[in-house]
Every structure is written in structure tokens, then in C-alpha cells.
Amino acid sequence: MRFNGWPELKEAFLSEYLQAAFILAPMAMALREQGTPIRIVYLGHRDGTTMMVHKDSDAHRIKDLRGKKIAVPNRFSNQRLIIFRALKQRGMGIEDVTLLEMPPPDMPAALQVRAVDAVISGEPYPAQTEMDGYGRILFMTKDVWPEFISCVLAVHEKIIRAHRAQVQRLVEGIAKSGKWLDQRMGHRMQAADFVGKGYYHQHPALLRFVLSKPPDRVKYTNLRVLRKDFEEIETLGVESGILKGTAHFDDYADPSFVPEEDPIQPYNWEYTP
């Protein structure tokens, strides 16, 4: 089920209307801290986040963001954490910028009219500003935080207990789909067509751009839930004040669904429109 904003998806997930959700990693961790019995079982993708500024902006480096307004998807997002991390590495603090929470679909328009100075979000919204000619890449997360995690697959614990086989099928399906996507560029182009038309309701040309320019702009393999990745997010989350540090990897993650990479074979399928 498609949502347009993180708060709405979170509420539907909390109410158990959704049995599972692709949700922001820090948001899932925060929900666990607050007592919601969910587990992160897999990742959605790696990388695939870009910070864009207006093409006429005077910001050409991360340091130039001082005093600027930046739109982030949610305070419980890794996009916020990467800003915190990047600023800290350059001797700056989060207080040196102004962060505004904004649904990703609203970000291109906000950047175009310069209501904000920069936007950072999962694709394809940053790419949309680039394709439309008014956005300029400040950085891609793959270049400042390699193997960046944005969205994770979270499932209610009682669904895991009662329907483990279905959850296992879901995880293996994502793994096989990811292998299929990353098998060759032709598959990515096919995915741009059927996902754009049937699921995202976005122009396939935009998704083709995201999935190919550059080819590693977003990756769909190596989606295992790894302790070191999440402990890094935990540390940054506590340091930046969005996490309390009361839930740890063994509380919010369940890597038991993660198949070994080698035996996973991609789907043997070709899309025909």
C-alpha cells in the first residue's frame, strides 16, 4: 500500500493495519524504544539518497550549508543523521543549519521556488529536480556514507510468530528481486517501466534516470541486516538526540530471515509490457 508521507505510514503501521512496512531505519528503532513490538528483518536498498541545492545556489560544498534551510523527510531519518555526521566532520553542528521536515513528494517544488535552500531525500525526488533543470547535486550519500541505509523492512513481532513462513517468503522475494535488478541494466530499465506505472505512479523516464545515472546511485543487493551498520546508526541517533539508546540491535532486529547471499538466485523473468 502506497503512502505519501512518513507520519501516515507510521500511524497505519502502529495501528497494525499494515503487517509490515518499508520504514525509515531510525524511525523503526525509535518505535522499538517506545515499546512497539516490531523487528527489522531486511533492508529496502542501499544508497539512493542525494542532497540537492538550487542550480543558482552559492552552496558548492557541505560547509556552505551554514545558515541554510534544508528539507529532510523526517526527524527520525538517516538523511537527518547524515547531515549531522557530515557537519560534525567539518567542525559544525546541527544548530548551524535549519532543518524542516517535509514529505519527499513536496521537496522538488519547494526547491524550485527556493522555499528551502537544499533538500535531501530518497530518490527519485532529488533526481526529479536534476532532470527538470533547477537542481544541482551537492552530494550523493554513496560518496559520503557508503552503503548508506535509508529504508528497512519492519514487521510486527506477532506476525513473525504467527506467520513466519510468509515473512520468510517476503524477505526472499525482496532478495531475489534485488539480485534480478542488479543482474543487468536491462532489468533496471524494465523495472522503471512497470514500477513507475503500476506502483510508484511516477514517470518511467524519471526512474530510468535514477536507476542508471550513475549505475550505483542506488543498490538492491547486500541488504542483510548487519549489526555494525545499525550500531553506527544507534550511536549517531543518540548523539544527535533522536534516539535514547534504550533499544539495541538484539531488541529491534531479527536477522534470522536473512538468507546467505550465495544461494540466492535472481528471478528468471523478463518484463513484457
Add this chain to the structure above:
Amino acid sequence: MREDEEWGVRFAPTPHSFALALLVCERKVPTMRRLVLLVVIGWIVLVTVLHLWLNLHAFDVGPRYKDKAGLEFRVGYLPVT
């Protein structure tokens, strides 16, 4: 027969003092009040139907995935990578 001008109520007492009085009531509701009432009811119906359709998918047609145990597995997502 007594008529109450404000309510338009007419009382038609029986000729017998101990008998039950027959009440013929004809309430005259001002036109504006009736209009407002109709608009409010119509608005509630409209919002309810929209909520059933958009949020609860009560009128969806087409296959919905259910596993053998009858669990409808709903997975939420935003259209972002």
C-alpha cells in the same frame, strides 16, 4: 382549537374531558434550518463514503493477497528508493 403560532402546533381536544387528547402536531421548520440540516447530513455521508473508499478500501475490486491462513498481508511503502 388552539394554535401556537411559534410552533404551528394545533391541539384538537376531544369532546370528553377524561378522554385522551388527540394531538395533531404540525411543526413548521424554518426553511434555513432544514437546509442546514440537509447540508450537514449530506456532508457526513460524503466524508464517510470517502473515508470508506480511500482509507479502508471498502469498494476496491480486484484480487487482494491472502495466504492460506486467510491473512491479508499489507506492506506499506513510500515511493522512494
